[in-house]
Amino acid sequence: MSASRTERLLNLLIALLNTKYGLRRSELRQKVYHDTTSSEVAFGRMFERDKGELRAYGFDVETVTDKGWGSDDPATTRYRIGKESNRLPDVSLTPAECTVLILAAQLWEQAALGSAARNAVRKLQAAGGLVDPELPPGVQPRIRPAGQAFEDLVDAIHSQHPVTFSYLAGSTGQEEERTVEPWGLGSRFGQWYLVGHDRARSDKRFFRLSRFTSAVVVLEHQTFAPPSSFNVREQLAALPELPVRYAVVDVAAGALLGLRKHARAGGDADDTGAATPVPDCVDRLRVPYRDAETLAEELASYGPKAVVVAPPALHAAVRRRLAAAAAFAAAPFPPIDFPRSGPAKRTRKRTSEDQLKRMLQLVPFLVHNQGLHISEVAQRFGITRKELEDDLRILICSGLPEGYPDDLLDIRWDDDHVYIIQDLDLNRPVRFTVDEACALLTGLEALNGLPGLAEGGALESVTLKLMAAAGEEGLKAAAVAGPDVAPEDSAVLETAREAIRGGAQLRLSYLAPQRDAVSDRDVDPHRLYSLDSTWYLEAYCHSAQGLRNFRLDRIQSLQPNGRPVSSAVDPAGGFPVKLFTPNDDDAVVVLELTRQGAGLADDYYAERTAALPGGNHLAEVRFGSADWLPMFVAQHGGSVRILQPANLADATREWLDAALARYEDSTARQLD
The missing domain is CATH 2.30.30 (SH3 type barrels.)
Structure with a gap:
């Protein structure tokens, strides 16, 4: 959609909102479209596309027919949009409810639903239902980003498109191609699961995201209907927890204190009962675990310091991660070329659809926040000042068809403070999208059990108010369930x-x-x-x-x-708190990320990113210590590698080769 179409749709929306009796297509063609060159058939197709676009934004375009005439006659058919169409209902929140709501929205910072949560909060601010809350001192819970697969699956669930992906089956250990109708996505046992209909097996299946071995492909030309009243949290609650099993792991003498904390000495036999010799300078440990892939990720990060003796499936899982990491690290390097300017974070390219959605938030936001500095408005919407000024210039040229100056949107920012004088009935935000409702309601559900929040009933009451405001979109939010954020201790x-x-x-x-x-x-x-x-x-x-x-x-x-407390150093204010505090002596590392690992650029606050041919990404990241980076690369098993500095890339390859060699030696001894 071009910028001119954005302006045209905005003018069409204003015209249809501000007519009581409706406007004929001929009137709209002359006064809104100013179309004099296209044929009646071509204009009719364009008009139908635009009506469909407005309906996609949730506006109900009504058709009014003169008495005694059919609706297929353009000369006697009029169009209008009711002033209450797709408007967010009034939501009045107490200070305690505002506090809980902001915490729920902030949960998604850096995660797939983060932008949707921010949009939802802006809509509540624009409606005047949200006051600046007083957040609990020093407590900021968040949901861990679950990578590109999470984002693709959320989009597919809400748009009801099937998906395909490669999957490592837990029962067979084999990699298989799956085609799935995604019903829901949720967290259970510290892992994210997709619940859906597996077309090849004609049955419901659970898929763990950490077992995906390829990118998710959304089949946008196909659709499906999920079961009615589907609730992914209820589905996952019935998923039985895996039994505790024990792995036999050889660990370098005196090393890996963290692993030893949960293990116990012994294990001189494998899980079949067969005795195996213990090499010199090695401690043999029995390590409890429930899921082999979770433990494999941890053990791979230990590299040559730990080798799995048993069971064979776990041994193979660790070796597979190390082999994938080593192969990726040894592949030819791409050219390293970052753009001179642009956003540090990996972002989806903005479109004119984004611009129109933003404008429909911007007008009511300005109505309820008169006089804000233009830089603060741009910051609130996550755009540059130039992008905001482009929006405002389109808005001030929009209004009633062939109206007088008073019939145009009137917005002024001459002194860098933005005021809106004429809003033309765009002074209330549109309803929550399904993503926005999902972000807030899922976030509120995740806060259950967090000490100090459940008391007083604010969590329950704000959830009920938002469910009522979200309507049907709120019911669809049950397709996503976040993890519980309550601490173990x-x-x-x-x-x-x-x-x-x-x-x-x-x-x-x-x-x-x-x-x-x-x-x-x-x-x-x-x-x-x-x-x-x-x-x-x-x-x-x-x-x-x-x-x-x-x-x-x-x-x-x-x-x-x-x-x-006695230090004069204070952390940077605001949200979010980062896992990493920059210092002058940080290691600046250039990484290559596959599409599966692309989310790591956000997780580790990349300062620069760039796309590579084929779908991979470059990311420049600061790390406080380079010592653990080989562990980081091994843990992600072929999703990330180090390109610069060269000495660190070389050292990581040597470390991975040494780890892989220990597994090769271990395999050879077991065969002997």
Whole structure:
């Protein structure tokens, strides 16, 4: 859709909203389209496309026929849109409800539904139903981005298109092509699952996203109808948890303290009971696990320090990840060419459809937020000042057909503060889209169980209000279910939270996996935040003399040390808290990401990105330490590799080759 079509659709919408009796097609052709050259047939096709576009935005284009005449006669048929068509109902929220709602929206920062959550919040602000909340001190939960497959599947679920993908079957260990009608997507046991109808098997199946071995392809020319009243959370609740099994793993003597914390010594026999010799300088451990792929991801990151002895399926899963990572690392490098300017984040190219949707949010937002600085308005909408000014210039040229100056949208920003004087009945935002309803309602559901939020009933009441406002789109939100964000150990979280409130210093004992050591530290706590149910404490570390992020499940002990906080360093304000605090001595690394790994650019806050032929991406990322990057590459098993600096790329290839060689040796010994 071109920019001229964007302007034409906006004028058509204003004309149809501001007519009581309706306008004939001939009147619209003359006054809105100013069409004098095309044939009646060609104009009719264009008009029908435009009506379909407005209906796609949710506006009900009514057809009014003169009495005694048929609706197929253009001369006697009129068109209009009711003023209440597709308008977001009034939503009045208490301060406590606003607090819960903003936390729910912020859950999706960096995740697939993040932009939809921001759009929904702007609509509530535009309707005047949302006040600036007072967020809980130091607590910011978030949902971990689940990669490109998540984004593609959410789009397919809401548009009801089938998908195809390659999948590693858990029952056979074989890679298979699947064609699935996606009904829902949700989190269970710390993993994301797709629930849908497998066409080849003619039955419902559950697919774990971490077992996808290819990109998701959406079959946009096909559609399907999901079961009525489908609720993915209910479906996943019936999914049985896998039984606990034990892996036999050989670990370098004295290494991998984190793994040892959950394992026990022994395991001199494999899972079949057959005894196997223990190599020198190695400790043999029995490691409990439920899912082989989850443990394989962890064990692959340990490289040559750990080798799976049994079971064979786990051994093969780790070896497969290492082999894929090694093969990708050894492939010829692409040219490294970043654009001189542009967004750092990997973003979808903006279209004129995006522009029209934004304009329909922009007018009511300005009505309820008069006098904001133009830079602040642009920041709220996530666009540049130039993009905003382009929007405003289209808006001020839009209005009633052949109207007087007072019949045009009147917006002024001469002094860099934006005021809207004439809104032409665009002063209320349109209803939530299914993505927007899904982002807010799924986020609210994920907050259940978070300490300090369930009390008072605000979580339940705001959910009911939003369900009523979202209508049918709210019912479709049941197709996506986020993870629970409550921490595993609420006592540690509460101790840290009390210290933040009271300005108390903490003494903690912490296991650092990169150094494979436990150290004692005095820290000044600043904020708590999460990715899913994994919680982090952002604090000033007096040992490191800088801001650090500590995973709560790696804290061995935590208690106040009796001193008040004393550092002068404060974290950057606002949301989100990042897992990484930039420093002057950071390692700047250029990565190549496959389409499966493209989400890592967002996860690690890439400073620059660029597309490569074939669908891969370049990403320039800062890392506080380069020591763990080989582990990072191995963990993602062929989805990411290091291109620069060259010495780090070489060292990573050598590390992967050494890890893979240990698995080859282990396989050979087992065959002997």
